[in-house]
Amino acid sequence: DAGITQSPRHKVxxxxxxxxxxxxxxxxxxxxYWYRQDPGHGLRLIHYSYGVKDTDKGEVxxxxxxxxxxxxxxxxxxxxxxxxxxxxxxxxxxxxxSGDGKLFFGSGTQLSVL
Amino acid sequence: GQQLNQxxxxxxxxxxxxxxxxxxxxxxxxxxxxxxxxxxxxxVLLIALYKAGELTSNGRLTAQFGITRKDSFLNxxxxxxxxxxxxxxxxxxxxxxxxxxxxxxxxxxx
Numbered sequence: 001d002a003g004i005t006q007s008p009r010h011k012v013x014x015x016x017x018x019x020x021x022x023x024x025x026x027x028x029x030x031x032x033y034w035y036r037q038d039p040g041h042g043l044r045l046i047h048y049s050y051g052v053k054d055t056d057k058g059e060v061x062x063x064x065x066x067x068x069x070x071x072x073x074x075x076x077x078x079x080x081x082x083x084x085x086x087x088x089x090x091x092x093x094x095x096x097x098s099g100d101g102k103l104f105f106g107s108g109t110q111l112s113v114l
Numbered sequence: 115g116q117q118l119n120q121x122x123x124x125x126x127x128x129x130x131x132x133x134x135x136x137x138x139x140x141x142x143x144x145x146x147x148x149x150x151x152x153x154x155x156x157x158v159l160l161i162a163l164y165k166a167g168e169l170t171s172n173g174r175l176t177a178q179f180g181i182t183r184k185d186s187f188l189n190x191x192x193x194x195x196x197x198x199x200x201x202x203x204x205x206x207x208x209x210x211x212x213x214x215x216x217x218x219x220x221x222x223x224x
Contacts, residue, residue, distance in 0.1 A: 031210055033211075033212075035214075040216055041216060042118075042120075042202055042214035042215050042216040042217050043157070043202065043212075043214040044214070045211055045212070045213070048210075048211060050210075056209070058211065059213075090156050090157075092156075094210055100145050100164070100206060100210070101145040101147055101162060101204075101206035101210070101212060102147070102159055102162055103159070103212055104159065105156030105157050105158070106156050107154070107155055107156050108154075108155070108156050
């Protein structure tokens with residue numbers, strides 16, 4: 001257990017509404033990531049963070065923003081949700097003690113945009 | 115971004131069978147990882163590979179880092195029902211970012 005909690009676990013929202021997903025970690029890891037999972041695409045990186053207030057874009061960042069004001073929380077915001085953002089969202093942390101590349105994932109948030 | 119081609123897309127297993135899947139890339143990776151995902155859960159790390167030619171085992175699972183550094187293979191020996199799920203390969207990009215394959219879905223043959 002990497003001490004990652006995602007909230008909410010499920011959310012249904014309407015097109016055009018803002019949505020914020022939260023990722024909380026308890027072990028002070030520096031790197032945190034947001035991925036989305038869609039059939040046929042595997043997991044694709046949205047944004048990641050390498051420290052407080054330090055974030056960068058991933059492969060599919062359009063329509064998403066992130067914030068990291070403290071080490072333990074990494075927020076993903078959909079400013080105006082669209083149906084194409086219906087997906088399962090996973091947060092991950094990189095445990096630098098475990099060696100390069102080893103990401104550990106939360107249980108996911110199922111988001112439906114109607 | 116880089117693309118990983120994972121095959122097969124899906125397969126059926128019968129208890130006791132050996133299973134093989136692979137992942138190829140158009141670019142070189144210095145680290146390959148294999149994850150498994152159960153329904154309703156996040157992916158869980160199975161094996162990490164750091165050197166070309168490396169062969170690493172984790173119980174009944176064996177993974178290899180291809181010599182060209184553009185591919186990796188995962189084998190499951192003597193499969194059991196709890197092996198069903200989705201298996202993902204992933205390569206580590208510059209900046210500690212993982213790029214994933216589309217996954218191989220393992221189902222039980224009825």
